Amino acid sequence: MSSLENISQEGIQCLAFADSYTKKSDPTSLLPTLWIGTTLGSVLTMMINLPEADLRHTQPVVITTSGGPILRLKGSILTMSFLDCNGALIPYSYESWKDDSKEGREGREGREKRERTPTKQGSGSRTSPVPAADGDRQFVVLASEKQARVVALPSQNCVYRQQIVDTDFVVKSETVSLKDSVCLVNYLSTGHLVAYSLPSLRPLVDVDFLPLTELRIAKTFCFSNRGHGLYLASPTEIQKFTIDAEFCQQLNEMLGELFLPRDMPEPPKESFFKGLFGGGARPLDREELFGESSGKPNRAVARAAGGVGEAGARVSAVAGEVARAHQAVLERGDKLSQLEDRTERMHSHAAEFSSSAHHLMLKYKDKKWYQL
Known part of the structure; x- marks a missing residue:
């Protein structure tokens, strides 16, 4: 110095x-x-x-x-x-060194050792x-x-x-x-x-x-033979580059696909127990209980409807029959009111039953069959 x-x-x-x-x-x-x-x-x-x-x-x-x-x-x-x-x-x-000109002559006995400078x-x-x-x-x-x-x-x-x-x-x-x-x-x-x-x-x-722009690039930037190099682009990504034009021309032939497209399978059907225990509380309406979707009406209901029609015909003919029909209509209104109250209570009981069933499912969900 x-x-x-x-x-x-x-x-x-x-x-x-x-x-x-x-x-x-x-x-x-x-x-x-x-x-x-x-x-x-x-x-x-x-x-x-x-x-x-x-x-x-x-x-x-x-x-x-x-x-x-x-x-x-x-x-x-x-x-x-x-x-x-x-x-x-x-x-x-x-670094390893191999002389291609000497390949195939290693087995010869009495081979003269020549002085060489170790070059590639x-x-x-x-x-x-x-x-x-x-x-x-x-x-x-x-x-x-x-x-x-x-x-x-x-x-x-x-x-x-x-x-x-x-x-x-x-x-x-x-x-x-x-x-x-x-x-x-x-x-x-x-x-x-x-x-x-x-x-x-x-x-x-x-x-x-x-x-x-970052110190990480300066610390990780490196070159290799054939004009290649790489650096750490982010804490989890490595970026490779090259200055060889021949390699760039062959790059498209070396590209591949990592994922292949596939059609999505059909969703599984909902089982009875999943709808019963896993669905939670479900709202119920009158149409679902008593409408067309609830099924065929009872034969007694059909006979009652036919009786009301005959009573209407008798009302047009006789005044007494009208009075009796009016009384029957009033009684029928009371019965419909009672039926509506019962429907309300049934809806409340159904909600309570659904809540109880959900809690029961949560209680036994993680237990095996032999633990029940």
């Missing part, structure tokens, strides 16, 4: 383990190293000297910081990745050779909140640089494989998605995508 006051303000932002050519004095040695990116834009390297496998339990691992490159960029370091001399992406140590040769991420200084075998891609650089190793010369933003900052940056090449994809605080080719850092994509 240039000032002792800034030591307490600097922290580690990202780490990357890689086999890299870090020494200018020994350009042919490929050493395991740990690259450290800090919040103030510093890039430090730590060389790891591993003992032989049979001596691991007796000899310690030696870590040195001298001799490695020290680089400085503007803004906090966001990502560090490595390319071989042809511009192919070198996978990280934790079989994955199709290969570009044309990149002009570099003599002896350079590797490129390291460094991206910060403000700019990006491509540094050749072991000469440690900056071969390409790009100022991504001036006043704003980069939220997320990642080196991904897209089709047959490698590119650096960035999500800016202005909501733009910006992509650059590697290692030349030529602009490829600049599109207004998503405004940075």
Whole structure:
């Protein structure tokens, strides 16, 4: 650090383990190293000297910081990745690697082991050779909140640089494989998605995508290979996106239906017990009890009606018969009044019975048949 006051303000932002050519004095040695990116834009390297496998339990691992490159960029370091001399992406140590050209030859005895740089040769991420200084075998891609650089190793010369933003900052940056090449994809605080080719850092994509409105988006925004990415749109929703036009053309073929329409079944018929116990109090009227819907009238009622007609005929002939008919009509009115009173009482008793039946149903609703 240039000032002792800034030591307490600097922290580690990202780490990357890689086999890299870090020494200018020994350009042919490929050493395991740990690259450290800090919040103030510093890039430090730590060389790891591993003992032989049979001596691991007796000899310690030696870590040195001298001799490695020290680089400085503007803004906090966001990502560090490595390319071989042809511009192919070198996978990280934790990623699986498979060489398709060696498939089918593993069973041969006496196969010569060839030294190789662990690159994804079989994955199709290969570009044309990149002009570099003599002896350079590797490129390291460094991206910060403000700019990006491509540094050749072991000469440690900056071969390409790009100022991504001036006043704003980069939220997320990642080196991904897209089709047959490698590119650096960035999500800016202005909501733009910006992509650059590697290692030349030529602009490829600049599109207004998503405004940075919440901190949750900045924390969960990430990129993956083939131009895909995702972020947490809400506390319960994940939003996926892509910058690959070929994937967008095939999207309609990959869509499906989660639910299939089905006709609603017919409602079940109301059972007798449900209408008796579960219906509650029901209003009753005179028409329902004594009207046409109540059924056929009694034969005695029909005979009484016929008697009234004959009495009417006799009233027109004889005055005495009229008096007797008038008396019969008065008596019939009294009987109708009594019948109405009885109907009222019957209605009241029916309501009480319905209420009692409902309470009885509630009492025995949750009990089994053997508990009754």
